[in-house]
Amino acid sequence: MSLKGRITARTRKEPPRAAIDRSGIRDLSECPTILELSDFVLHYGVTHVQSDQLRKRRLLAVRCLVPNWRKLENMLTHFPQAVPEIPVSNVEKAAEYYVNVLGFHFDWGNDQGGIGGISQGECRMFLTNAPFCQHYGNGGTVVVWLNLNSKQEVDKLYHRWREAGAKILAGPEDKPWHLREFRVADLDGNQLRVFYDFSRELQQEQA
Numbered sequence: 001m002s003l004k005g006r007i008t009a010r011t012r013k014e015p016p017r018a019a020i021d022r023s024g025i026r027d028l029s030e031c032p033t034i035l036e037l038s039d040f041v042l043h044y045g046v047t048h049v050q051s052d053q054l055r056k057r058r059l060l061a062v063r064c065l066v067p068n069w070r071k072l073e074n075m076l077t078h079f080p081q082a083v084p085e086i087p088v089s090n091v092e093k094a095a096e097y098y099v100n101v102l103g104f105h106f107d108w109g110n111d112q113g114g115i116g117g118i119s120q121g122e123c124r125m126f127l128t129n130a131p132f133c134q135h136y137g138n139g140g141t142v143v144v145w146l147n148l149n150s151k152q153e154v155d156k157l158y159h160r161w162r163e164a165g166a167k168i169l170a171g172p173e174d175k176p177w178h179l180r181e182f183r184v185a186d187l188d189g190n191q192l193r194v195f196y197d198f199s200r201e202l203q204q205e206q207a
Helices: 003-011 017-023 038-044 051-056 058-065 069-073 091-100 130-135 151-164 199-206
Strands: 085-087 105-110 115-120 123-128 143-147 167-174 179-185 191-197
Touching (some): 091 105, 091 115, 091 123, 151 191
Parallel strands (some): 085 123, 143 191
Antiparallel strands (some): 105 115, 115 123, 167 179
């Protein structure tokens, strides 16, 4: 069969009825997109897709081609703040440093149980010892980023932690990647990287 004949044969194929039934749409010309329908167009031909709809109806295309689109539509999209897990050699000794030096609260747990929770404001973290980590296949030191609301907050926290005896790794500095940040370590070599992103302020100044 010639190339022209193969193309003609493709354009005469009917789209799968299941695709229409899943979407609740009875006309696949209402179901175009730019990327999601590329394979669809190649297989069933351009007669089922209108060019103006390619630009306007991406969501309907996904409804046609993705069986679980209703589940995706209802999926939670506003996640709570993440809770980092920090590996330590001893939960209670580590917690003592986080409380007395960095100003956290020790909320629960102990070294015997292998895990403990600390918090400060909206920040929550878990401290876990080696047996606990090994059971779940975790290990190694980690870096936790703390996002503050201004350069002033970054500097203020730095001075407070330094005066309390924190293990300072690097003082506050404006980085080329538009973060003002400093770094401290805990007793086990994990790092807290405190920063503020001032890129938006630069954009406003340049506007």
